[in-house]
Amino acid sequence: MILAARNISKTYQNGVKALHNFSLELRPGMIGLVGPNGSGKSTLMRTLATLQKADSGTIYFNNINISKDETSYRKTLGYLPQDFGMYPRESARSLLLYFAALKGIVGRRDRSIAVDRVLETTNLQSAQKERVSSFSGGMKQRFGIAQLLLNQPQIIIVDEPTTGLDPAERSRFLNVLRNIGSECIVLFSTHLVTDVQSLCKELAIIDKGCLIALASPESAIAGLAGNIWETTIPDAELQVAHPDCINLSDHYDDHNRLVTRLYSKEHRGQRFSAVQPTLGDFYFLKLKTADS
Numbered sequence: 517m518i519l520a521a522r523n524i525s526k527t528y529q530n531g532v533k534a535l536h537n538f539s540l541e542l543r544p545g546m547i548g549l550v551g552p553n554g555s556g557k558s559t560l561m562r563t564l565a566t567l568q569k570a571d572s573g574t575i576y577f578n579n580i581n582i583s584k585d586e587t588s589y590r591k592t593l594g595y596l597p598q599d600f601g602m603y604p605r606e607s608a609r610s611l612l613l614y615f616a617a618l619k620g621i622v623g624r625r626d627r628s629i630a631v632d633r634v635l636e637t638t639n640l641q642s643a644q645k646e647r648v649s650s651f652s653g654g655m656k657q658r659f660g661i662a663q664l665l666l667n668q669p670q671i672i673i674v675d676e677p678t679t680g681l682d683p684a685e686r687s688r689f690l691n692v693l694r695n696i697g698s699e700c701i702v703l704f705s706t707h708l709v710t711d712v713q714s715l716c717k718e719l720a721i722i723d724k725g726c727l728i729a730l731a732s733p734e735s736a737i738a739g740l741a742g743n744i745w746e747t748t749i750p751d752a753e754l755q756v757a758h759p760d761c762i763n764l765s766d767h768y769d770d771h772n773r774l775v776t777r778l779y780s781k782e783h784r785g786q787r788f789s790a791v792q793p794t795l796g797d798f799y800f801l802k803l804k805t806a807d808s
């Protein structure tokens with residue numbers, strides 16, 4: 517199973533170029549699409565979900581152009597937008613039974629079995645009698661996943677599902693994605709690279725509408741081994757003395773000193789300490805070097 521976006525470009529009516537010649541091949545498993553706000557993640561996801569058309573380029577599912585039979589393609593698709601926005605004062609179970617009927621699951625017993633299955637996958641069994649309107653943000657997001665799982669989609673597209681969730685809810689949500697299994701293509705977008713680290717087999721980085729990196733988290737980190745350093749040298753001094761270092765990020769240490777994390781192929785003396793690379797380092801390095 518392959519979902520492929522080939523040379524997708526999209527310019528909105530106000531002149532914003534959201535996607536430039538964007539190509540990406542997705543195979544079963546979890547793929548994290550990471551990029552800053554405004555980099556084109558939602559535009560790509562809405563295009564893959566057939567909710568908007570690209571100006572040029574083609575989407576293929578198993579090598580068939582999806583525009584040839586959009587109805588069949590849509591049957592294989594589950595899409596959760598950034599704001600699902602539909603939280604009536606009905607219980608989760610009765611709403612899911614209703615959605616199951618809308619999605620064409622005919623027999624009463626089959627609907628009930630499907631609802632039990634998705635409640636279990638999303639870990640909402642114990643809350644099934646509660647009104648969805650009373651759910652926390654994380655439960656609402658899991659409910660969004662439950663409804664899209666009813667018709668067993670092969671492709672699942674989830675747009676920034678962890679935004680606004682507290683760390684515990686975020687981790688519960690990511691565990692639900694993990695439960696979905698490796699037979700589906702699961703593409704989810706996030707601006708938190710840490711969401712991707714433990715969960716995804718592949719990380720795709722998008723910036724200014726272009727794909728700037730595609731790698732497994734392990735290979736991304738391994739490729740930086742020996743090249744990531746920390747220093748407390750002030751930024752102005754670093755720029756003069758070490759202009760070819762690439763500053764990645766900074767943070768304050770326990771002594772309230774500003775520590776700069778940077779990329780350098782060579783050791784630059786005792787004021788620099790070697791540190792273990794992270795996926796965040798890879799992400800910032802790709803963003804900083806994308807234009808060069």
Ligand code: ADP
Nearest residue numbers: 528530532534552553554555556557558559560
């Ligand atoms: P992301 O999901 O990464 O935040 P988006 O795909 O939402 O990025 O947006 C990419 C760019 O396109 C941004 O500059 C955004 O302001 C612009 N954009 C998104 N949707 C529209 C729209 N409907 N009309 C005009 N500009 C849009």
